Amino acid sequence: MSRLRRLLVPVAVAGVAAGALAVPASAAPAPTCDTTSASYTYVVLYQPGASQRTVDTELAAKCGTKVAYYPEIGVAIASSRNADFADRIGVLRAYSGGKDVAAKAAARAGLRSAVGMLEQTESVAAGDDLSAQQWDMRAIHAPEANKVNQGSQSVTVGVLDSGIDAKHPALAHAVDAGASAGCNTGAPDTAAASWLPTTSDHGTHVAGTIAGRDASRGFTGIAPGVRLASVKVVNDDGYIFPEAAVCGFMWAGKHRFPVTNNSYYIDPGMFYCRNEAGDAAAYEAVRRAVTYSTEHGTLNIAAAGNSGFDVRTQTVDPNRPHKVDASCGILPKSIDGVVTVSAVGYAGTKSYYSNYGSVTVTAPGGDSGQKPPAGQGAGCPLSTIFNGGYGTKCGTSMASPHAAGVAALLASTHRHAPPRALSALLTAEADPVACDVSACQGPEQNNSYYGRGLVNALDAVR
Known part of the structure; x- marks a missing residue:
C-alpha cells in the first residue's frame, strides 16, 4: 500500500532522550496532570533505537501513558488527557489526529x-x-x-x-x-x-x-x-x-x-x-x-x-x-x-x-x-x-x-x-x-x- 528524507528532529529528540536518562525518575518532581478531560492518542517521535525506559520516563513526566512503542523506528503511541501534551513533548514530535478531529468535528x-x-x-x-x-x-x-x-x-x-x-x-x-x-x-x-x-x-x-x-x-x-x-x-x-x-x-x-x-x-x-x-x-x-x-x-x-x-x-x-x-x-x-x-x-x-x-x-x-x-x-x-x-x-x-x-x-x-x-x-x-x-x-x-x-x-x- 520512503523519500528517505532527512529526519525532522534527530537533534531535538536526542537532547530530550539524553535529558530523560540523565535525571533519575525519583529525583523528578511529580507532574500535575489532568485526570478528568477526554483522552486522546498521539504519535510521538524518538530516535530510532531509543530505549523503552527513555520513552516511559519522558511520557510519565509529561502526563502521557505509553500505548505502544516501536523501537525499530523510534515511534511511540501515547495517550494523554492533558490538552497541552503535544506542547510539553514538542509540537514537531507529537500529534493527535483524534484531538484534531474533535476540534473541527462539524467541518x-x-x-x-x-x-x-x-x-x-x-x-x-x-x-x-x-x-x-x-x-x-x-x-x-x-x-x-x-x-x-x-x-x-x-x-x-x-x-x-x-x-x-x-x-x-x-x-x-x-x-x-x-x-x-x-x-x-x-x-x-x-x-x-x-x-x-x-x-x-x-x-x-x-x-x-x-x-x-x-x-x-x-x-x-x-x-x-x-x-x-x-x-x-x-x-x-x-x-x-x-x-x-x-x-x-x-x-x-x-x-x-x-x-x-x-x-x-x-x-x-x-x-x-x-x-x-x-x-x-x-x-x-x-x-x-x-x-x-x-x-x-x-x-x-x-x-x-x-x-x-x-x-x-x-x-x-x-x-x-x-x-x-x-x-x-x-x-x-x-x-x-x-x-x-x-x-x-x-x-x-x-x-x-x-x-x-x-x-x-x-x-x-x-x-x-x-x-x-x-x-x-x-x-x-x-x-x-x-x-x-x-x-x-x-x-x-x-x-x-x-x-x-x-x-x-x-x-x-x-x-x-x-x-x-x-x-x-x-x-x-x-x-x-x-x-x-x-x-x-x-x-x-x-x-x-x-x-x-x-x-x-x-x-x-x-
Whole structure:
C-alpha cells in the first residue's frame, strides 16, 4: 500500500532522550496532570533505537501513558488527557489526529459524508450471474490469468482497511486469522473482534477484488489463490489516524507481507506538511513505518484519492485550513516506494472523481457516467459485502485492490522479489493509456492521468 528524507528532529529528540536518562525518575518532581478531560492518542517521535525506559520516563513526566512503542523506528503511541501534551513533548514530535478531529468535528463531518456517498454500496440480487457483471476483471485480463495461475498460498496480502468478513463464502478460504490484527489503538491486537469489520463493508469489498472466489455465484477475484490478512486501521467512525497506520505498516513489515493495499488517506488530512507543527510528527511517523515495511519486503499500494484534482498543484488542504506546498503530501501515497493508483471507468478513461498528477498505474474503479452494456453490470465494480452478499462501489479505493491483486500474482510468480522489483514489474507490464484530454499531461507510457498504464493480470503470470 520512503523519500528517505532527512529526519525532522534527530537533534531535538536526542537532547530530550539524553535529558530523560540523565535525571533519575525519583529525583523528578511529580507532574500535575489532568485526570478528568477526554483522552486522546498521539504519535510521538524518538530516535530510532531509543530505549523503552527513555520513552516511559519522558511520557510519565509529561502526563502521557505509553500505548505502544516501536523501537525499530523510534515511534511511540501515547495517550494523554492533558490538552497541552503535544506542547510539553514538542509540537514537531507529537500529534493527535483524534484531538484534531474533535476540534473541527462539524467541518470534517461534511467531508466524510461526501466520501461515503461516492463509495456507497449498491447490493446485487442473489440470483444474478456475477461473472457476467465483472467487467472490471475482464478489463485487466484477470479471467485469462486465473486459467494460468491463481496465485500462491505462500503470498499474503495485507488489507489495511475496515476489516474483512472472514465468514463470507468468497473469502473464508483466503483470510488468515493468524496474520490478522486490529490496529486502531496503535498497538496490534490479534483478537478476532479487533480485526473483524463492524460498521463498514469497505475492507470486505476490497478483499473480494484481490482474492475472492465463489464458484456457486460465478465470482472470482484477481488472485484467489493467495492469502489475506485483515489489518484493521479504520475505526467505527470511519477515520484512519496516524497511530493506526503506523501499527498497520509495522505489522505488515514484521510479518513480511509481500503486498499491502491501502484504500484510504490518513485522517484528518488530506495533506500533511513536514514543516508544520503537528503535521511534522505525523508525516515522519508514517514515513518511518512505511519505510520499515518496504525494507522488510512489503510493496505498499495506495489509492490516489477521490477529490478529482491534480495533487501537484493543490495550494490549500480541502480538509483543514492550511496552505499546501512542496513539503506537503497525502499519506501514505506520498511516501517513496508506495504505488499510487488512479481509477478508470468502463470506457477506460479516468473516472471523474479520481485524483491525478502523481500516479504510478491505473485500474478499474468505476464511474457512474461510464456504464457497461446491458447485462454486464453497473458502472461501479462488483465485489463482496456483508452477510455473504455482493454489491458495487466506485472509487480509487476500488482501483487500488485491482493493482494489489496483480502485484500478488507477480509476487507468486517471482518469489522473493523485493518491493522495488515488484513495482518495476507492475509498471513494465501495464498497458499504456494515452492522454485523452488537455488536462492530462505526459506521453502514453507515463502520464498524469494513468501513470504507466492499466494493470494487466495476464502479463503478470506469463
